Amino acid sequence: MSQGRCSATFATAMMLCLLVLHSGVAEAAIYRVGGAGGWTFNTVSWPSGKRFRAGDTLVFSYNPAFHNVVAVTKAGxxxxxxxxxxxxxxxxNDQIRVGRGANYFIxxxxxxxxxxxxIAVFG
Structure with missing residues (x-):
């Protein structure tokens, strides 16, 4: 009888762990950098008022003949x-995951x- 309880307790614990892991993934957001205009000039203030979290995805849409995206340090x-x-x-059409702490792109x-x-984004 105790084996059944132990198995049921283990199975319940595993289900709870999976639920927690799944809910964390479901909360990740996708942001199009610059909004409808995409990654272009004067996007420095675009992150204002947004709440980013580690694991969110930033989508940089731009014409690669004229622009790029570089992940840099604060000094950069x-x-x-x-x-x-x-x-x-x-x-x-670069998709970059937000890391914990400060994320800088130019x-x-x-x-x-x-x-x-x-842009500077804090996850």
Whole structure:
């Protein structure tokens, strides 16, 4: 009889764990960076008023002939420079997961970051 209870308790615990894991995934949001205009100039203020969480997805939509997305450090964000080893995205439809803490992105094309083509997102 005790084996049955133990099995039932284990099965219930597993179901609860799966439910918790599933609910965490279901809460992840998808954001189109820049809204309808996409990833372009003057998107620096786009994150204002939004609440991001680690695991959310940022979708950067842009023309890859004219722009890119580079994941940078705070120093790279502040100075509009690309640190050595930075991840560069260039598909025109990049999907990037928000990590815990600060996430910084810029366009590295000449003058674009300085024209507000950069965002800081905190997950």
């Amino acid at each position: 964000y502040d100075s509009c420079t690309v640190p050595r080893g930075a991840r560069v995205y260039h598909t025109g 366009c590295s094309y000449q003058g674009h970051c300085q024209s507000g083509m950069k």
